[in-house]
Amino acid sequence: MSATAGQAQSERSLAERLGIKPGLVVQEIGYDDDVDEELRDSVEAAMGAELVDEDYGDVVDVVLLWWREEDGDLFDELTNALVPLDDAGRIWLLTPKAGRDGHVEPSDIDEAATSAGLSQTKSISAAKEWSGTLLVAPKIRK
Template sequence: MDAGSAATDAPRALLDELSLTAGQYVHEFGYDEDVDHGLRERLEGALGTELQPEEDQEPVDAVLVWWRAEDGDATDLADTLVDAQLSLEEGPVWVLTPRKGREGHVDPADVQEAATTAGLHATTGAGASEDWAAVKLVQKRGG
């Protein structure tokens, strides 16, 4: 594979990893200075659209939630996940938390508890960021 081909495949690989396709709209919650700006830029480039801010109420195809320990407990995350689903037509919710050993790390059990409370369940993880762990949440069947 030549360098040009690898550069073309990188955005597609990121979208595949996050179960997204070019042109989709993604709602972003929890944006702050500490997010992975490189991941955001790569994602926006691959999507061909900007990430939609938390305040936006337009229908979206997926949601990205940045969550840190200081943002609250599992109940607070569940509330955010419920809010995040209000504009979600049908698609995944990605929760990104600082990786173990990093400031703001969130116990995966807290993410699972919040997901269950919000009517979601965890399916897979993604390695899209060096500093942030990502878990994909989807709506429970029949819910």
């Protein structure tokens, strides 16, 4: 396998673990110089477009929320991230892994998510330095 083919496979697998597919609109919140560029590139390659930023004014399918312990109030940020989210949308909360600067305790994530009306469905190793927690809003019966 060539280096390029191996890199493409690696990029696909990162985005696939997040459930990113072509045509989805993915909003990125909390971008800073410490984010994982390989993960970002993987998501853009899988969706076939660029990530939209915090000022995007339309509905999104997925929110990638980079969050560090010192970033403020996680409940407030999760509540804000829900605003543009499609009814079937999801939030990937990306936090530094344990032992890294900015690590967020799982109990803090659980408390903020529950308070915001979100449920944790799974957690993954999203990148070398980052963990990912999938948060979804409960389905409303109509």
